[in-house]
Amino acid sequence: MNGGTAGRKWLLDVLMLPFGLLTFFPFYLILINTVKTPTETAINPMSLPKNWDFSNYIKVFEETPLLRSFGNSLFITVISVLLMVLIGAMAAYPVVYNPNRLNKVIVVYLLAGFLIPFQTTLIPLFELMTDFGLINKLWGLIILYMGGAVFVFFLVSGYMRTLPKELSEAAIIDGCSVWGVFWRIILPLLQPITMTSIIYQTMWIWNDFLAPMLFLNSQDKATLVLQVYKAKGEFSVNWPLFMTLTVIVLVPIFIFFLFMQKHIVKGIVGGAIKG
């Protein structure tokens, strides 16, 4: 449906402009209010500031352990996502390359996990984490997230079925071990779906709020999202300061978006069509 005259094309640009502006408006609003005083924000929330005062940006770093939280988020996300992708891809390997009756049962067992909401497992998980002494530990949260490897497993096993089998069979005949085939042949071939999995799981874990809220309680262990939640209580009267914090927290997400937009879109498509 890419027809239409030149006049029509112009019409869409004009027609969509107000909707685009409206969608973007909240981001404009927080940006301009980071450089105002609380009074000015209360009186003129929408207009550009009279004096551009960037001191809030310094204040936020002084009053909240932002770098620490950024480091926590980065640590949790990177380690969880890498482990999850590895565990998920490993599990797909025998299911696709060594199919047997047991593996069919295992696939059904894993499939059941898709419909189990995290909320349903929450109370026993809280007990479990307490018993294992994993509350308020970054590693505890990472271990907890490993259940999410099931999603990667389904993405990867769907993709793995489309790979040609000749390469791995030839390698096995040449004496390559089961383990060697996986590392040297299968894993490199999985790169596109690995990218999709990484993006999905990164967005989930970086943005997660419920699990950090329940399982991390000291400020020095907080993730960025949790830090914003805690700060909302402290800065509740000072909107400009809170907006500044929000803008700073949005920066890494925005950079991720700029670099990954194409892959994210491909990921949605791949995930949706297979799912």
Place this chain on the structure above:
Amino acid sequence: MSKFLRNVQFQIFLLPILFFYTVFTIYPLLKSLLLSFTDFDGYVKEYNFVGLANYMKIFQDDAIVSGISYTLIFAIASTVLITVVAIPLALILDQNFATRNLHRAIFFFPSIPSGLLLAYIWGFILAPISSGVLNKVLKTLFGLGPQPWLSDPVLAKVSTIVVSAWAGAGWHAVLYLAFLQAIPKDYYEAAAIDGASRWQQIRSITLPLLAPAMTVSVMLLLTGGLKVFEIPLALTKGGPGFETHTITQVIVLRGITEVQYGLASAMSIVFFLIVLVLAFVQVSWMQKREEGIQ
């Protein structure tokens, strides 16, 4: 190498996922089911079986009843609203115009940051006092007094749903867009030769071919909507009263905060059943619909 040994080597690759999945998903699920029939309070590691008492209590607990009803309203209303916005948006973003890529990026971006952050930003816009941005706009344009966007029972529900739609519509538009781009161009060319108008083409080619996309998108929206937590929490803290309390919030409140493990477990099992039934009904109904259309 013997066949047996090779099999064993292969099966080892499944051990990590089986371990984590069993310990962190299946075991807690079964434990929830067990606890839901007990009076376990979390402090003493002893408990008695109380039959269905916890399940009966659910329906006498105002917070829980509100939680279930608001969560259902939220899930269904946000699904409908996002679908109604995302399909036309995808149709437009599929057209060829100068600022197309810019608009795609703008509409898509709100689905990337955490819902908590987005809801806080909207909290500034919807602040019920006269300093709220939306109230300021309404006063300037229409001379209207301040509206209680987040503190009136009905307006609070509407506000949380609209903010969620703003955050999620772009993502689902991209999903539809992917399916739109998979439709072969010659379908439209053939229809155009037969004299079909643009609107007829949309109705008899595009929309029927979007049916599978709709099944997927609606399933994601419904199951995601039932798990809603951050956006109402950040906007209204669940209020006024329990009007925008979500099921998740109630489980955390009754379970973790008040340590009523039995009651919260019963609640979480009921929640699981709601998700299960709604997903099953929706998917089987919409798949039948797909067959009917095609």
